[in-house]
Amino acid sequence: MITRQLKINDFLKYGILAPVVIWLMLFLVIPYFNLLMYSFWKNGPFAIEHTPTFENYIRFFSLKKGSGAPLWVLFDTFRIALIVTVCAVIISYPLAYFINFGIKNAKYKKMFYMLAVIPLWISYVMKAYSWTIILGTHGLLNSFLIWLHITEKPMEVFLYNDFSVIIAMVNIYVPFVLMPLYTSLEQIPRNLIEASEDLGCNPARTFFKVVFPLSLPGVITGATYAFTLSMGDFLAPQLLGGATSSTKIANIVQMQFGTSNNWPYGAAIGVVILVLILVLLALTGKVEKHFSKLDAEEGK
């Protein structure tokens, strides 16, 4: 009887696990393993040569004189991703705070939250392209500035440079930061805030001593989303970048699988980015855990 019960339990346990494991194997483990294998192969004149080599990695890390070294492109992408992340957090935080604490009516709260998240339903390309209409030489922004007499002639500085790439990415990734941030703010027990006020803290002190530290896990999760997504973004730079700002590290990877047609080299760069992101995730995970622990201790 006990063994039969065990069998059913086993069946349930493995039965539930099996689809997940199969899914992960098929769409995560095998593709990544494949990527890793490719990165050690060599691009032949007609086909990929299956002879192990470190050539692709050496090529990536060799610092060529002057521009164009992919490693520098990686640093540049890192810089852009960092700016995007900071901007996205700066925009998302007050927004999430306002929706959480500024709106008392639960119905409106939900509505505002939906409004902030709705851009996720719009196609990426459409969002990116609409920025060309806004930022273009004869776009909305320039027309507005001319109307205000701030400028006489339309300015070209808004579009086709790092600025437009960053603006579009911030616009696209704000909901990704907002969601975890909102959740973490929502979970802060209201009595902690009341207690802080009772103990004589002014709103600013309450915010910095109570609300902000407790929302940090949300900030970290959101920032990680924004950072990883903008590190891997190749569409925004391609559509909105100019002569020298349209090539980020993901574009170089994409080029290897398209125009340059060097899959092993593309795979090697992919692996480098992957490792970088994994290290980053491990770090942020640790920081997040640290703050969650504080949470739990304070909760005691």
Add this chain to the structure above:
Amino acid sequence: MKKTLFCAFALTAGLVLLNGCKGKAVGTAAVDWNKIDFKGEQLNLLTWEQYADKTFVEPFEKKYNCKINATFFASGDDLLAKIKAGGGSTYDIISPSGDMAGYLVDAGMLEPIDTTHISAWNDIPETFKRNDVVKGTDIYGVPYLWGPDYVMYNADVIKKPIESWNELWDPQYVGRLALHDDISNIYMIGKMLGRDAADGQALYNMSDADLAYAKDKLSTLNKSIRKYWSNGGELENLFKNKEVDIAVGWPSTLKNLQDQGMNMKWCIPKEGCTGWFDRLMIVKGSQHVQLATLWIDWCTSAQGEALGSIATTFSVSNPKAADYLNADQKKIAMVDEMYQFFKSINFWSYVKNREAYNDTWTEVKTSK
């Protein structure tokens, strides 16, 4: 004895039957190809974006009761990547330019074409049939449309034609230029250096020193570039939104902009220009070789080429297409001066050291 006789009879009967089946297969070849009903069979094109215009796709679909699906590629390497990923099970017809055609033949990625079924084969001038797509007695590509990579400009803003490629570096054009996001810009530098004076192929086989020079020269042009365009539609939008005034591009873009009322003009700088010659080819392992052959036959026929040229403004390789073009269309596609025009263009060829060209191009685009 009876048994042996029976066996012999059975064997003969079997052979006859087998032959019969074979005969039937051969028989289809003998059938008039023009009258075959393909019963909704699908033909998959992987072509430049202009080569699936409904003006010539629809009559073909109707005639053979088939369906044409088109996927587009943005550059020769893009085409290669797509064939490598998909192959004959995904695509039947491709239209590579000269930079990729020979490579595809060498790599064994194509089916030979039975030119006896290409009715225009003998009408196509021999000068257009380049031997990079011939291997032994097999022919892998049929000449289709061709044209230059010339300078086009918004004549409302730019009052005089660009006479030399060097003028693109003129400070007055800072931020007003668009070039193709492609290694063909390196050929342009080769052209400016006059490297092809003695040997036309030299542009596709430039030395390391020349490539380094091209990198520096193109990098200094970056500040004049508003955007590197990656497809014709993107370039069109750049002109329409008045983001650029001058570009190096294809005649089809120029025509579309003119059709929309823009005052667009084109010119070929005195150093000459490069250009492309597209051949239609069948991908190895294609499941619809017969239908694909018919498609090539239709596209390269006098009427098919005329429709192609009207849709794209590209030049034709079948001179008889002139019969289907009016005076204006002939002028746009330079049909009357086609041989002279052909001679003035250095057509893209396979670049052996493609990696070095690609690297140079990436370096240009990431130079700060």
